[in-house]
Amino acid sequence: MPAPKTSVHLPVFDISKSLTPSSMASLSLACKEWGFFHIINHGISKDLYTKLRFLSYQLFSLPYDRKLKAGPTSNAKTYTPHFIASPFFESLRVSGPDFRASAQSSVEALLNQTNSEFCEVLREYGVKMRSLSKKITEILLMCLGEDFEREFESEFSKCEGYVRINNYSPPESRMAMGKGVEGLGMHTDMSCLTIVYQDDVGGLQVRSKDGKWLDIDPCEETLVVNIGDLLHAWSNGRLRSSEHRVVLKECVNRFSLAFFWCFEDNKVIFAPDEVVGEDLRSYRPFLCSDYLRFRENNVRGRFEKVGFTVKDFAGIGGG
């Protein structure tokens, strides 16, 4: 008997070139089946990533009470300490449109002084991710059908993004690890799309339609892109927002950068008639910020199981 499949095979797209009809077809299929795919030649150099990682570690290695200066009860509210998403996960959020100013206010809250290198690196990373997100969204609209390219300006022009710098530190003993621990529990993303730069440790997993967990293996200089709940609802479910999680299998630190590209808070998300076509409508219209609030309220104190998605919030007749 062949060994059970543990990794998913996702297509890789060279984002520096225009996609051929056959690569468009395979992208459409990946978005329908998995809601995940890979991109290369994205313009984020290894050097930029390495710098950002090094500078972030300096912040994550600050004493706990220092880090809480930017924690959930501070003015900055950009640091998420351990035990909120999971015991092994902490993160720092830097938001657009002014990534430099956002990085600066986080860093000042943490250090009581600025770190101009960190702010500049985040500005560069945020700006590059923003234009990458626009480009990918345009390609995804082309996948939905030729007429949707013009939707871009009217529907997506006010989108903005934020970077979440994720640091995973599993227990130090192998005994405590057992078969692995959840670094980040099962969830869908509250974005239109998410772009993840994962390191070589691995552990990111996607849930298949029949409920199996499959690894998304890291690959040098390759970014992972996934569809979030907002674009899933906007596309009437044609672009899939899949459940995913991070499992830590080794006693080593894992580092990732996730960029979330989102609709503006006051946008009413409602799939255009042309997108719905002959299908039944799967989602009622909803205000973006109401969904974000719904998710926040359900996540608090429930890090062991997140689970809630846009289907629970706005799905019609079982979504």
Ligand SMILES: O=C(O)CCC(=O)C(=O)O
């Ligand atoms: O750390 C990763 O690879 C993915 C993180 C993730 O899914 C998220 O931040 O939403």
Ligand SMILES: [Fe+2]
């Ligand atoms: Fe995620």
